[in-house]
Amino acid sequence: MAGWLKRVLQKPKQSSNSGSSSTATPTRSPFSSTSSPVRSSSSSASSSVLHPRSPLTSASQVNISSSGSARWTKSYDVCICHNEGDFAFVEEMVSYLESQPETFRCFLQMRDATPGSAIVTELCEAVQNSHCWVMVITPGFLQDPWCRYQMHQALAEAPMANGRTIPVLKDIDRKDYPRELRCLYYIHVTFKENGFRQIKDTVLR
Numbered sequence: 001m002a003g004w005l006k007r008v009l010q011k012p013k014q015s016s017n018s019g020s021s022s023t024a025t026p027t028r029s030p031f032s033s034t035s036s037p038v039r040s041s042s043s044s045a046s047s048s049v050l051h052p053r054s055p056l057t058s059a060s061q062v063n064i065s066s067s068g069s070a071r072w073t074k075s076y077d078v079c080i081c082h083n084e085g086d087f088a089f090v091e092e093m094v095s096y097l098e099s100q101p102e103t104f105r106c107f108l109q110m111r112d113a114t115p116g117s118a119i120v121t122e123l124c125e126a127v128q129n130s131h132c133w134v135m136v137i138t139p140g141f142l143q144d145p146w147c148r149y150q151m152h153q154a155l156a157e158a159p160m161a162n163g164r165t166i167p168v169l170k171d172i173d174r175k176d177y178p179r180e181l182r183c184l185y186y187i188h189v190t191f192k193e194n195g196f197r198q199i200k201d202t203v204l205r
Contacts, residue, residue, distance in 0.1 A: 071131070076107040078203055079130035081150040083140035084110070089170065089192075090136055096196045097203070104203065127153050132164040132203055137178065137186075138171050155180060166202050168195070 071077065078097065082090045087110060097104040107126040114122060127133060133154040141147045154165050167186035169177065177186065187202065189195030 074131050075105070075129040076126065077102075077104045077131050079107045079126045079133045079154075080109075080136065081133060081147065081154060082136040083138060083144045083147050085140040086136055086138050086170070092192070093134075093136075093196055093199065097200060100200060102204070104200075123150060124153060127157060132166055133157075134166045134168055134199060134203075135181075136168050136170060137181075139176075142172065142176060142178070151178065151180065166199065168199060170195075 080090055094106045094108050097106055107130055135151055165184055167181050167184055169186050169188045187195060187198045
């Protein structure tokens with residue numbers, strides 16, 4: 001009987017010792033390893049946060065150029081509306097856009113219109129077949145009835161195309177900004193490089 005009691009009493013001691021050692025080991029391991037594993041886990045967490053972001057930009061670029069992208073549902077990325085007197089500036093802007101890695105497809109009427117076709121027909125088709133429309137608003141643009149017509153053609157699509165009409169102001173004051181466009185934000189070009197980059201970023205968005 002005494003031997004049986006001795007064995008029973010010894011078992012809890014061993015189990016409590018083994019339990020304390022077993023609990024001590026797990027408790028110690030997380031806390032003792034907090035200095036390195038927790039930091040590494042936080043660094044891995046931060047990398048896992050940063051990782052999806054960097055692929056996002058590359059993914060968006062890939063999607064833009066991929067054959068299944070919505071980009072290819074229209075013939076042009078950008079339709080340029082401008083006054084003939086501003087052709088040199090517009091040509092430079094188009095050259096900048098077309099030389100970008102995205103290789104934007106621009107419709108420039110004086111360059112891309114089909115000879116012999118009706119001007120109004122070409123313009124209407126270009127507006128409908130473009131993802132967005134850049135209107136280069138200059139003093140010449142404001143005085144040109146044909147430019148006003150182009151502007152209204154683009155605005156006719158506006159209710160179904162939020163953000164696709166991009167007014168670009170050059171050499172005019174804000175007070176001369178056309179009333180029809182007052183509901184739209186514009187890009188004011190003072191320096192070509194900055195202005196062209198803003199136009200590119202806006203088209204991408």
